[in-house]
Amino acid sequence: MNSDKNILVSQDLDVKDSAWYWDKFFQILMFISGVSAIFLIVSIFFFITKEGFSFFFESFSFREFFLSSAWRPTSLSNPTHGILALAIGTASVTGFAMLLAVPFSLCAAIFISEFASGRVREILKVLIELLAAIPSVVWGFIGLSIMNPLIIDLFDVPVGLGILNSGIILGLMAAPIMTTIAEDALKAVPDHYREAAEALGATKWQVTFKVVLPAAKNGLVAAILLGVGRGFGETMAVLMTSGHSINLPTSPFDSVRALTATIAAELGETAVGSEHYKALFTLGILLFLVTFAINLIADIVVKGNKRH
């Protein structure tokens, strides 16, 4: 009886006036916006696969592609598509960047979340978010015109464009994002953990190191992985600061070339449908798969965090 009455009341309230139509309109609009992300990611994957896939059947050789460092797609006599040097270039620059950015941003996140308070914390948060908003071409410009002569002067090397320059710039670019996410992870640790530890007589540092960090472990790993993904996919700044040279590096001063930068530099001048074009799209597929994997792992790690 009671429930019938309720239904009757709710139907009475459902007057189809303009507000009702607006409500429906926005519900549909939100639904489309939400679902479009799935649609877009699937169609992007489809597109790059469609453009690059036939490369696998025509001139693809597994040995050459992954184990040779000779990237000569436009050679008239003997075109080769070896990505070893490009992959190592990307890995070395990203690795160097993480070496700098991970400790730096974790410490920054711990300071903001655990030690800073009031105004200091607010100002720091705003500034770090502002740092994340600097366009990558501006970072590249800083690397090219400030870091390059500085590195030449300091280390007496012939050219300042290389892993060191690129890694520092990329580290500075990835740090704000990692700091923000790591700070969120630390924030998500319930306050009663800290209160309990403090009640047992732990110092601030003991609370942070023994209680908060282990509890936020998964979130911190996710932050690092997203930073790695950021570094891996960054194009413009790397193109401008790495020296863009096909080279197996032996020291941090060596110039290298990244996968992303290769696509950016060469795709614009390639005839659509040519072998070179397809090879570049194959690089795109590779990049897509790697960043997808990194994001997926980060996501799974975060999910694991929530379960505990």
Added chain:
Amino acid sequence: MKKRTRIKLKRNVVFLSHRLYFLSQSDSTHLNVNRTGRKMGNRALLALVFLLGCGGNSDREFIQNKGSDTLVNVAQAWAENYVSVDSTVAVAVTGGGSGTGISAMINGTVDIANSSRAMRGEEIEAARANGVDPIEHTVGFDALAIFLHPDNPLRSISFAQLGSIYGDGGNVDSWSQLGIEMPGCSSGEIVRVSRQNNSGTYAYFQEAVLGEGKDFGLGSRDMNGSSEVVDLVASTPCGIGYSGLAYATEEVFMPCVTVDEGSDCVFPSVETAIDGSYPISRPLFMYTAGQPEGQVGAYLDWILGEMGQCILFGKGYAPVTSVVCS
């Protein structure tokens, strides 16, 4: 409640139409200046203006011009000056590189493609398969200069030396091998600066200097534009680079070039490119789909005429015909 929203809406409509009117006004002034980035915006605005039916120049004809970064500055200057010759034609110039222009020509999306290298056989075939018959027009010559840091004591360089520095399997990687003591370059390493592998400049250097079928050695710093090459060499004492003469600045030195032992060493200049004594001077091309007719034909004739060639000369390139420029 409802009334208020309606009034608000009306205000917005009035505001919007004002904005559009303002945009259409500013649009007509923008059209006289042909700048790459504005092209799309102009088009979108034009479409809006036409939709609203409030003015716009419907009898103006557009010529789409795209390609070589080497030629883009000249192409821009031609387009800007052509307005004073024929105000009914607007030339939209886009850079992006020779390859970009040629693929646009193959796909039939441009009227004129600029290129600093000749179209390859397979590219011409691809165009014909698409129903486009590309016709080549030589619009000027460009001397490819070798750039060195001004502190570098090297004053002349031969094809053989360039080949052993840049070529695959070349064995010269330090300045001392050329008998040079470089101040400010303590490691003595030659920092090779090159271009990305599908630029017209790269292709021409490969063909003319390294020789047919020879590849570049890996490990050069591959820059994305001629001015980047000049900038990097200017700031790198150990550096060597090459690019169009028009991009040279005071901060780099250009050595004279010899083809082989015993031949004259010629410095790059517009004059030596004109008389053909400079060994690495290349023709610059414009491609049209079929024999140019109508407005495109008139534009090309003007480019090859005295005024067009003098603009080219003024930008640091060698004209095709001998012209007297003021």
